[in-house]
Amino acid sequence: MSPSISDQCVKIEFLSLPENVAFARAAVAVFASRLDFTVDEIDEIKVATSEAVSNSVVHGYRGTSGEVRLILDVQDGALVITVEDDGCGIKDVAWATQAAHTTEPEERMGLGLVFIHEYMNDVVVRSKPGRGTSVRMLKAPVQAGRPPESGPSRPTPVQH
Amino acid sequence: MGVVAKRIGQTLIVYLDGEFDLHAAGPFKTVVADAFARDERLRHLIIKMSDVTFMDSSGVGAILGRYRDLRERGGRLMVVGLQMPVRKVFDFSGMSRVISVFESEGHALASL
Numbered sequence: 197m198s199p200s201i202s203d204q205c206v207k208i209e210f211l212s213l214p215e216n217v218a219f220a221r222a223a224v225a226v227f228a229s230r231l232d233f234t235v236d237e238i239d240e241i242k243v244a245t246s247e248a249v250s251n252s253v254v255h256g257y258r259g260t261s262g263e264v265r266l267i268l269d270v271q272d273g274a275l276v277i278t279v280e281d282d283g284c285g286i287k288d289v290a291w292a293t294q295a296a297h298t299t300e301p302e303e304r305m306g307l308g309l310v311f312i313h314e315y316m317n318d319v320v321v322r323s324k325p326g327r328g329t330s331v332r333m334l335k336a337p338v339q340a341g342r343p344p345e346s347g348p349s350r351p352t353p354v355q356h
Numbered sequence: 357m358g359v360v361a362k363r364i365g366q367t368l369i370v371y372l373d374g375e376f377d378l379h380a381a382g383p384f385k386t387v388v389a390d391a392f393a394r395d396e397r398l399r400h401l402i403i404k405m406s407d408v409t410f411m412d413s414s415g416v417g418a419i420l421g422r423y424r425d426l427r428e429r430g431g432r433l434m435v436v437g438l439q440m441p442v443r444k445v446f447d448f449s450g451m452s453r454v455i456s457v458f459e460s461e462g463h464a465l466a467s468l
Binding site for chain 1: 377410413417440441449
């Protein structure tokens with residue numbers, strides 16, 4: 197979770213069920229409407245959220261039931277989304293961030309983190325094997341005069 | 357997401373609507389697998405996506421999985437009617453390099 201939160205912060209907890217991925221997307225879209233995002237930017241935020249929550253369901257808990265925490269905040273005019281789970285964690289975050297790298301024989305192609313990095317301005321993945329994973333994603337509205345510092349964010353793997 | 361399928365000759369046409377995500381990928385794969393298991397005449401798959409409003413990498417993976425299956429059987433997979441933002445995800449994932457996209461079912465069927 198981010199070290200500090202604003203008075204706009206919202207925290208939602210739900211079970212790691214595939215049907216809750218759509219719920220997370222809808223919640224984030226509603227929260228993001230507080231900022232001056234374009235329709236295209238909201239679409240990108242929904243994809244990134246969907247990927248992070250799907251990763252918790254598929255990779256974090258591997259089909260078993262667990263808690264996913266969605267934390268939404270506004271910091272310095274930017275949307276900050278954090279998706280946390282207490283699942284199996286990622287051994288090598290840098291490896292997992294590369295396209296086509298996946299730990300499961302399913303068909304998401306290891307593209308989840310690739311989409312997140314493409315669609316969000318800044319991404320930090322923290323993970324500890326056996327303890328869980330936290331994905332913190334930041335996006336600032338471009339039309340509000342806050343252009344992103346760079347294009348697609350570069351992976352910022354952090355492991356403890 | 358809604359999934360409806362019909363057969364025309366050797367082609368299965370699957371009509372999707374709504375959001376193509378992790379939850380929707382399972383029913384889509386089941387409908388396609390069941391149809392091909394039941395009917396040995398089937399060789400090709402057309403996925404009608406005009407009414408799909410959202411897709412993430414779970415949807416991408418479900419389509420690419422069927423693409424691989426069909427290629428092994430000598431069949432083709434075609435997609436019809438991509439709208440934004442689905443088109444953007446489709447292109448970014450690299451699917452547009454291997455899967456043909458048509459404006460209508462008729463155009464897709466005529467290409468076979």
